[in-house]
Amino acid sequence: MNNRFLIGMPGCGKSTVAAVFDWKYDEQVYDTDDCIVSKHGEISKIFEEYGEEYFREIETEVIKQLNDIEYDCFISVGGGAVLREENVRIMKSDGNKIIYLRTKLSTLEERLKNDTTRPLLKGDLKKRLNKLFAERSAIYEGVADIIVDTDGLTPEQIFENISTELRGIK
Ligand code: S3P
Secondary structure, three states, X not given: OOOEEEEOOOOOOHHHXXXXXXXXXXXXXXXXXXXXXXXXXXXXXXXXXXXXXXXXXXXXXXXXXXXXXXXXXXEEOOOOHXXXXXXXXXXXXXXXXXXXEEOOHHHHHHHHOOOOOOHXXXXXXXXXXXXXXXXXXXXXXXXXXXXXXXXXXOXXXXXXXXXXXXXXXX
């Protein structure tokens, strides 16, 4: 498989950039959160009723299923997907590539200040975001084949930068 996986913090623009790939390239684009919601309902409800571990199980199942599709896909994964070794192993298997959308904490904070959909950010947004950022930044950088900085760029510009980088490592 030669799938492309988009990773990064909540609010880094993974879904928006994936949508650009959809209309510019007519690629097969998937979003793991969307797949989970369409099959199991709202993510905040899943966390509330069954807990984070259950959500992570479903997330891994979805990543496996998408990776096994017969054609190459562009897959945006939830911000916490890199926390499981199994997910990283799948995302790094065969000819797959992982693209990290790196975004400054201040930008994420600004984008997410009115968000109510992400269970891990409920409560003190700044504190929670800081914690996730501190825990995950090195992991994102460590697993990525490509790192694209997104601050101040439009989704189209980010798309162009990713495309250029991907051509460079083919
Ligand atoms: C999560 C991020 C969310 C979603 C879930 C858990 C996380 O996706 O998968 O709420 O652990 O960071 P986004 O990264 O698209 O917000």
